[in-house]
Amino acid sequence: MKTLHIGPRHLLSLNDLSRDEAWALIRRAVELKAMVRNGEIYEPLKNKTLAMIFEKSSTRTRVSFETGMTQFGGHALFLSSRDTQLGRGEPVRDTAKVLSRMVDGIMVRNDSQAQLEELAKHSKVPVINALTDMYHPCQLLADMQTWLEVKGDFSGKTAAWVGDGNNVCHSFINAAKLFGFNLRVATPAGYEPDAGIVAAAGDAVSLTTDPKAAVAGADLVVTDTWISMGQDEEKQQRIDDFAGFQVDSDMMALADDEAIFLHCLPAYRGYEVSEDVIDGPQSYVLKAAENRLHAQHSLMEMLMA
């Protein structure tokens, strides 16, 4: 008789979740947040270890996963590519196999979705995407939790993405299809999101180069830095190319009166967003940053507990 091989469950992109799972995950995040706030001790990952491979900088992702593991009774290992053999060229598959024999989960931030997928293929423990060149699913779980907390069920609502069509935008596109909302993506020509990712979202997503058209009547307005990690040499070109794409109060005035503003952070005031918008009453960026902790608690409970 053949035996089925059931491997570990990963989160390499939001495509690894079903709609029911995604909604359950963010609803559970709201519950877990209340438990943390009430000082309840809940340690489903007692004595477990999460290896966190960082090939790029981070504030929120590192602190939320590390604190999250401590609160869950476990431990997180910070592995910078500067200090590990991975950074000196050790094959990803060897790293995956070795870590799998010692730890209970692997979180990765790198510049290559393909390398993340290679690592996951050889891992016997769950692998979590903590930002690649293509996706940032953990950010979206926190953003969707935030939208739920502030406005309730957002199925059928409209979000506007204004800015670069790269990693965070790609996960927003995935989220539109997954959670069931409409997303209008406005980018300058040449900065459009990946065509295959857009196509997979079907009629949940539309593209434009007109930010005002995207934002008109929207319930949620979101942007990200114009200069992602690793793009510093393109800084001036990008600033020129993104002229007219700043989310400022004039832009927000076109959205629904009750619209909220999100940004994954780090933000650059005066570039992709004006100070009065990001620090104003429609902005929930700090709530979303905190929700990284709670959404990832929910994710780790699902994958690792």
Ligand code: CP
């Ligand atoms: N939003 C986000 O991922 O922030 P960090 O780069 O600080 O982790």
Ligand code: NVA
């Ligand atoms: N798009 C940004 C997101 C940072 C959290 C980057 O990749 O640098």
